[in-house]
Amino acid sequence: MAQTRDIKTATERNIRVMRLKPATALSTARTVVTLRSGTTACEIEDGPWRLVADLAKGMGGDETAPDAGVFGRGAVGSCLVMGYLLWAARLGVRVDDARVTIETDFNAKGMYAVDDTVSPGWQALRYTVEITSPEPEGRVREVIEQADRHSPLLDDVRRPVPVTCSVRIARPAKE
DSSP states (O other), rough: OEEEEHHHHHHHHHHHHHOOOGGGGGOOOOEEEEEOOOOEEEEETTTTTTEEOOOOOOGSOHHHHHHOOHHHHHHHHHHHHHHHHHHHHHHEEEEEEEEEEEEEOOOOOHHHTTTTSSSSSSEEEEEEEEEEEESSSSHHHHHHHHHHHHHHHHHHHHOOOOOOOOOOOOOOOOO
């Protein structure tokens, strides 16, 4: 599999660089989200990528795009699937297909401030991993365990992350 070789080669190169120059491992990612004028939709920009999120109709939105929860679940799930590919290549385990199903429980009372004792976020996150591979089960489980242990977004939802907020209030242009 050429793709597996590419992933393994890139991974080995990145590890060598980080060992030689540890500062190269540090970075900051930046995403800008802007409300589309006159709508409930948001433009999401990150480098060359342009995405759109919107509120569901039941929440007063236009439902022209997925809501933020879809992107959150998709982010965790895609991070896991890509991690399985990365670790399979790194460990020399053939993976023909990978699929992750993410489920999150939530209680809308928290988001709508109906009950301040209820968290507005996810109450629980569950995921199911399905891997197609001709390899022994133990090797596939090793891939999953390594990928899960080193998954950046799974780690983000597992542990508290320091959060800061700065606010700038602009005044509308005079008409």
